Amino acid sequence: MGTKDYIGGGIFIALGVFIWSMTLQFPALEGGHPGPSLFPRVLATLFIFFGAMVVFHGWKSRRIKEETPAEEEFPLNKFNPILVIILIAAFIALANKLGFIFTGAGILFILMMKLRVSFFKSSIVSILLVCFVYFMFAKILRVPLPIGLLGW
Amino acid sequence: MDFVFQGLALLLAPKTFLVICICSVYGLFVGSVPGLSATLAASLLIPFTFFMDPVPALVSIVTMSAMAIFAGDIPAALVRIPGTPSSAAYTQDSFALTQQGKAEMVLGVDVVFSVIGGLMGAVVLMSSAPLLAEVAMNFSSFEYFWLAALGLSATVMVSRGSQVKGALAMVLGLFLSTIGVDITLGYPRFTFGNVDLLNGISFIPAMIGVFGISEVMRNVMEKEMSFAIARVQAGKIFQGTGKLLVRYKVNVLRSGLIGTFIGILPGAGADIAAWLAYAVSKRSSKEPEKYGTGSIEAIIDAGTANNSCLAGDWVPALVFGIPGDSITAIVIGVLFMKGLRPGPMIFEQQPQIIYAVYLSFIVANLLMLPFGYLAVKTSSQMLRVPKNILIPAILMFAITGAFAINNSVFDVGVLGLMGIVGYFMEANGYPVAPIVLGLVLGPILEQNFMTSMIKSEWDLTLFFMRPISAILGIVTIIVWLFPFLATFLEKTKRNKSS
Numbered sequence: 001m002g003t004k005d006y007i008g009g010g011i012f013i014a015l016g017v018f019i020w021s022m023t024l025q026f027p028a029l030e031g032g033h034p035g036p037s038l039f040p041r042v043l044a045t046l047f048i049f050f051g052a053m054v055v056f057h058g059w060k061s062r063r064i065k066e067e068t069p070a071e072e073e074f075p076l077n078k079f080n081p082i083l084v085i086i087l088i089a090a091f092i093a094l095a096n097k098l099g100f101i102f103t104g105a106g107i108l109f110i111l112m113m114k115l116r117v118s119f120f121k122s123s124i125v126s127i128l129l130v131c132f133v134y135f136m137f138a139k140i141l142r143v144p145l146p147i148g149l150l151g152w
Numbered sequence: 153m154d155f156v157f158q159g160l161a162l163l164l165a166p167k168t169f170l171v172i173c174i175c176s177v178y179g180l181f182v183g184s185v186p187g188l189s190a191t192l193a194a195s196l197l198i199p200f201t202f203f204m205d206p207v208p209a210l211v212s213i214v215t216m217s218a219m220a221i222f223a224g225d226i227p228a229a230l231v232r233i234p235g236t237p238s239s240a241a242y243t244q245d246s247f248a249l250t251q252q253g254k255a256e257m258v259l260g261v262d263v264v265f266s267v268i269g270g271l272m273g274a275v276v277l278m279s280s281a282p283l284l285a286e287v288a289m290n291f292s293s294f295e296y297f298w299l300a301a302l303g304l305s306a307t308v309m310v311s312r313g314s315q316v317k318g319a320l321a322m323v324l325g326l327f328l329s330t331i332g333v334d335i336t337l338g339y340p341r342f343t344f345g346n347v348d349l350l351n352g353i354s355f356i357p358a359m360i361g362v363f364g365i366s367e368v369m370r371n372v373m374e375k376e377m378s379f380a381i382a383r384v385q386a387g388k389i390f391q392g393t394g395k396l397l398v399r400y401k402v403n404v405l406r407s408g409l410i411g412t413f414i415g416i417l418p419g420a421g422a423d424i425a426a427w428l429a430y431a432v433s434k435r436s437s438k439e440p441e442k443y444g445t446g447s448i449e450a451i452i453d454a455g456t457a458n459n460s461c462l463a464g465d466w467v468p469a470l471v472f473g474i475p476g477d478s479i480t481a482i483v484i485g486v487l488f489m490k491g492l493r494p495g496p497m498i499f500e501q502q503p504q505i506i507y508a509v510y511l512s513f514i515v516a517n518l519l520m521l522p523f524g525y526l527a528v529k530t531s532s533q534m535l536r537v538p539k540n541i542l543i544p545a546i547l548m549f550a551i552t553g554a555f556a557i558n559n560s561v562f563d564v565g566v567l568g569l570m571g572i573v574g575y576f577m578e579a580n581g582y583p584v585a586p587i588v589l590g591l592v593l594g595p596i597l598e599q600n601f602m603t604s605m606i607k608s609e610w611d612l613t614l615f616f617m618r619p620i621s622a623i624l625g626i627v628t629i630i631v632w633l634f635p636f637l638a639t640f641l642e643k644t645k646r647n648k649s650s
Contacts, residue, residue, distance in 0.1 A: 004580045004581075005580075008317075008580050008582070012320055012324075015327075019327065019342075022341075022342060026339060026341065027337060027339055029336060029337070029606075033605075033610055035334070035336040035337050035339070035602075036334035036336055036337055036339040036341055038602070039326075039330055039597075039598045039601070039602075040327070040330050040341065040342075043323050043326050043327045043330070046319070046323045047320070047323055047327070050316050050319050050320045050323065051320065053316045054314075054316055054317065054320065057314070057316065077372065077373050077374075078373065080369075080372035080373055081369035081370070081372060081373060081575060083372070084365065084368055084369050084372060084547065084571070085369075085568055085571070085572060087547070088365070088547075088551060088564060088567065088568035088571070089568065091551055091561070091564055092561045092564050092565055092568075095555075095561055095564075096561065100552075104548055104551075104552070107544075107547070107548065107551075108544045108545075108547075108548055111372070111543070111544040111547065112540065112541060112544050114372075115372060115540035115543065115544070116540060117538070117540050117541060121541075125541055126544075129544075129545055129548060130548065133548055133549065133552050137199075137552050137556055141199075141200070141202075141203045141556065142203075143552075143555070143556040143559065144559055145552070145555070
């Protein structure tokens with residue numbers, strides 16, 4: 001965890017400093033007492049304090065790690081989590097234009113194909129599933145899901 | 153007594169009972185699939201509860217979580233993978249007994265003792281919550297501030313892995329709760345001119361992101377998506393459980409109490425209850441050498457504790473509005489969503505809802521006998537549901553659920569962003585449950601702190617002037633100092649021995 005702790009702790013320290021700097025613009029209460037800035041400042045201080053502790057821990061554990069052999073990692077599909085985020089971003093970008101049915105079915109189809117489901121199965125399941133989700137939310141729960149191209 | 157009947161009538165209304173049955177099946181399914189947790193199931197349920205009346209909404213979470221915690225035992229026994237973290241403590245014992253040809257006995261014990269544990273927890277909830285609510289009637293902003301601080305501190309104390317990382321996760325949750333218009337001057341904080349952020353980060357998409365999307369991201373990384381499953385003859389599962397109940401009655405009582413007590417502690421959940429009951433059981437057992445190699449006593453103790461913990465978790469949530477674990481953090485969100493403010497007043501203003509919740513624990517646990525039997529009977533089929541189809545389906549439900557709250561793609565963005573945060577934090581050893589607890593408790597903490605400060609004209613000593621406030625304050629400070637004291641004592645001990 002050595003390097004990861006440096007990065008993680010560093011990010012939290014930076015976040016703490018950023019929050020502090022933002023709070024300088026916040027107004028004060030009558031009598032000069034801190035108002036909207038008080039709680040965020042306490043949190044910013046905690047970010048910096050705990051972030052520094054994580055960095056220190058990373059420094060300590062790195063020294064220990066140098067003496068121990070690296071663990072063997074299991075093979076993992078590291079691209080797939082990124083794909084999940086890309087698909088969520090695609091929903092945000094396309095849902096209002098294409099509509100829920102097309103966007104949802106596309107997302108399901110792409111992810112299933114990537115997870116090695118056969119083409120035929122991916123096509124059938126993604127259509128059935130998106131229709132089921134549409135029926136649940138749009139028809140039963142009356143959520144106005146994006147209409148898009150179908151104009152439903 | 154009238155409220156009991158009113159609560160029962162609400163609970164047994166056809167619509168509510170249908171919700172109970174559907175959520176039972178849902179909870180059993182999610183709990184049986186390794187990698188999917190009860191918290192994930194609860195977070196995916198929230199968009200549906202948004203459209204329900206308060207009673208079915210709350211009852212759906214009670215039923216689902218009780219069933220999911222039990223169902224986590226099924227893959228633990230059959231494939232040596234706990235379905236939920238609550239079953240991890242006795243997975244090794246369950247699987248060892250399955251390998252010895254005793255899968256039926258293990259699963260029967262899992263069902264029966266989960267039911268007993270759940271019922272014990274319900275009794276404690278029903279007897280202790282109204283008493284505590286009467287005490288809480290005298291609480292002011294000072295006490296509520298300390299309670300929220302204590303709840304958050306306890307969450308960090310019991311979080312898995314590094315406490316410092318747990319603290320950072322909690323602070324992150326608290327920070328996210330500050331986004332939006334502030335409570336003192338109505339000043340927009342950290343909104344960067346974005347109108348969608350003025351009302352703050354929507355709790356539900358954030359929570360589905362942290363638990364749901366991060367879990368989807370983790371699961372899609374796995375190359376192996378199927379399991380080798382042991383065969384079970386469901387017809388025999390209840391054979392001999394009566395004898396075991398008589399033999400281990402003291403264990404059951406002890407573990408039920410341990411589980412409920414852990415549940416009442418803010419921040420500690422069913423997994424911690426199971427581990428603690430397991431440890432106590434091993435220490436007091438006549439056959440401690442069997443633990444880890446197939447001890448039915450271990451399964452009875454830990455299995456009773458994790459289910460009794462569930463009702464215990466609801467005590468601080470209902471009485472003080474302080475979540476007992478991540479599921480009750482979600483419950484508090486649901487209560488607010490339904491216009492109900494958790495706290496002592498809810499016992500006076502909506503007693504029929506509270507009684508319906510009490511009774512739902514009893515109904516859910518009794519239903520666990522037939523539903524549990526069916527779950528065991530269909531366990532091999534449930535474990536065969538291909539994960540490479542299930543995971544995309546969860547992603548679709550998560551996206552749609554996040555969208556449905558405000559009919560806005562902005563919330564889908566929050567979902568994705570929180571998913572990334574949850575995924576990276578877990579990958580680097582940061583627990584994510586404190587983020588949600590921080591997000592829920594942040595407004596309570598800040599509002600009560602600011603109210604107290606303005607009331608006391610910025611005199612901090614008033615936080616220790618009222619007796620209960622002083623006790624809570626001192627306990628909270630002890631919890632803050634505990635890690636430093638423990639390290640100091642350990643060093644002193646080591647120095648002495650060397």
